[in-house]
Structures are given as structure tokens and as C-alpha cells.
């Protein structure tokens with residue numbers, strides 16, 4: 001017997017990354033801005049997204065959403081109430097979305113044609129760990145954190161916040177009741193992802209939405 | 225947890241690569257896993273055992289090399305190794321988002337054992 005070492009140097013998630021790169025090209029060619037929303041379950045992704053879809057539609061933008069859910073279609077139904085086309089991706093227990101699931105959901109004959117859209121939002125499965133490893137071809141990854149979760153969330157889940165392009169603090173209407181330490185939360189987010197844009201919002205009152213929509217509009221225009 | 229999907233994709237890649245060496249047995253798989261890769265080592269080891277059971281890779285050892293986070297500081301024009309709780313240059317303390325290492329998730333190499341005859345044939 002002889003032993004030998006074979007160099008591989010291969011990314012473990014190479015297949016996902018390659019497929020995500022194909023999706024990203026397709027999204028850029030279609031001129032659609034794609035966002036991937038990640039947070040714990042209950043942070044308020046669906047509520048924030050429903051409000052975002054409604055307000056964008058009110059301004060005449062063409063929007064759609066994909067939503068990953070472990071077993072139910074509750075979130076898809078809530079989002080569809082905004083009037084936007086929504087496609088549910090049932091992951092059957094898998095704790096994150098991957099590029100293949102997105103490609104399948106957007107295959108020909110799907111619920112919407114990406115080339116007819118200005119914005120496509122993807123609500124990931126509620127999980128603070130796994131989604132950070134899977135590129136979905138998005139342009140902007142948004143990490144959400146609610147005022148009820150504790151200001152140290154970014155320190156406990158650095159990978160998620162470090163891989164985000166924007167951060168959204170949700171449920172700001174509950175900040176006083178939760179004795180939310182705003183300065184500490186902002187400092188912790190900035191320690192993990194220096195310079196990241198942070199939006200302080202409430203899906204209930206609409207606080208912070210104008211700034212968020214302005215940011216989306218700018219990112220969309222940059223895409224051309 | 226996604227360690228099961230990760231283990232499955234390692235099995236797939238290693239099996240494909242080892243097919244180039246007929247009759248060879250994979251005895252070790254070496255990974256480079258960044259401190260920011262969101263992979264829990266114990267969990268991955270456990271999933272590796274489960275995923276290889278009953279396959280030709282059964283018994284192969286999974287060796288995980290953890291890669292610390294390294295950032296670049298524009299002020300010092302230097303790279304430094306840091307923890308994952310604060311993205312500051314370890315020399316001057318300035319915040320920096322310029323990540324140079326720590327996100328790796330790759331199969332570095334595999335160690336295989338080949339029957340003598342195979343190596344004489346190729347020699």
C-alpha cells in the first residue's frame with residue numbers, strides 16, 4: 001500500500017456559489033434589484049416586507065416576493081395581501097434557502113417573470129446561522145434585528161451580521177417598553193460590520209420606512 | 225443546522241475526486257474552515273460520521289483546520305488576526321470592514337491509500 005495526498009482546493013458550497021452567480025447575472029440583465037432578508041423567527045421579516053411591498057406598489061414599482069417557510073404558507077398569504085405576486089418555497093424542514101430552490105421557483109412557467117420586475121424580495125427561513133452560508137444571487141443581504149431580541153444579537157451571530165449589506169432594526173414602536181438601548185445596538189452592529197447602513201423601523205407605525213424606501217430607490221437606480 | 229448539507233456536499237465532492245484513483249481508499253479529508261463560516265465543528269464531525277456510514281468513505285477521518293479572521297487596516301497598511309466579536313485592527317484599534325481571511329469553507333486535500341499494483345501501473 002502507498003498513500004498519497006491529492007490537493008483539491010474546492011469550495012464545499014461551490015455548486016451553490018456557481019448557481020448563485022448565474023442567478024445574479026440573470027437578475028442584473030433583467031434590471032431587477034434582489035434582496036435577501038435574514039433574521040431569527042419572529043423578528044418581523046414578514047411584517048416589514050408586507051409594508052415594503054405595499055408602499056413600493058403605491059409608488060408604482062413592480063415588486064414580487066419569494067418566501068421560504070419550513071412547512072406552512074402563512075407568510076406567503078400575509079405577503080400576498082399587499083397585492084404583489086408572491087411565491088412560497090416550502091423547504092420541508094431545511095433551515096435555509098439555497099440557490100437551487102430560488103432557481104426552481106423562478107423557472108419558466110413560474111408565478112412571475114423577473115424581467116418585468118423592479119424589485120424582488122426573498123424572505124429567508126427564520127434562522128440566524130445557516131442562511132449566511134448560502135448565496136442566493138441577491139444584490140443586497142439584509143439582516144434584521146428586533147428591539148425585543150437584545151442588543152447583543154450581532155455579537156452572538158457575527159457571521160450573519162458581517163455578511164449583511166444593510167441592517168434593519170424592527171419593532172421600534174416597542175423600543176421604550178423593552179428598554180431598548182439604541183446606542184448599544186448600533187455600536188454592536190458597527191463593531192461586526194463597520195460602516196453598514198442601519199434602518200430603524202416599525203412595520204406597525206411606518207417609522208423609518210421613508211428612509212428605507214429611499215435607500216431601495218437609490219440602489220435600484222445604481223443597478224440601471 | 226446545515227452541517228448535514230455541508231457533510232453531504234463534502235461526500236459528493238470527495239467521491240467524485242477519488243473516482244480518478246480506482247481501487248484507492250480515502251483515509252483522510254482535510255478542510256479549511258473559516259472562523260466566520262458559521263459551521264460548528266462538533267456538529268460537522270457528527271454529520272460526517274452519519275453521512276459516510278455504509279459508503280466507501282466510511283472510516284475516513286475528517287480533519288478540520290480553523291482559519292482565524294484576518295482584516296486589513298488601511299491606516300497601518302497591515303493585516304492582523306482578530307476575534308469575531310469586534311472588527312478592529314489589532315494594532316491600532318480602528319474599525320475595518322476589509323476582510324482578508326475567515327470565510328473559507330473548502331476541501332483542501334484528501335489522503336488516499338492505493339494498492340501497490342496501481343502505483344506501478346501508473347509509474
Ligand SMILES: Nc1nc2c(ncn2[C@@H]2O[C@H](COP(=O)(O)OP(=O)(O)O)[C@@H](O)[C@H]2O)c(=O)[nH]1
Nearest residue numbers: 041042043044045046047126170171202203204
Ligand atoms: N409592535 C410591532 N409588532 C410587530 C412589528 N413587526 C412585526 N411584529 C409582530 O411580530 C410578530 C412576528 O412578526 P413576523 O413578521 O411574522 O416575523 P418573521 O418571523 O420574522 O417573519 C408578529 O406577531 C407581528 O405582528 C412591528 O413593527 N411592531
Ligand SMILES: [Mg+2]
Nearest residue numbers: 045046075123
Ligand atoms: Mg416570516
Ligand SMILES: [Zn+2]
Nearest residue numbers: 297300313316
Ligand atoms: Zn491599524
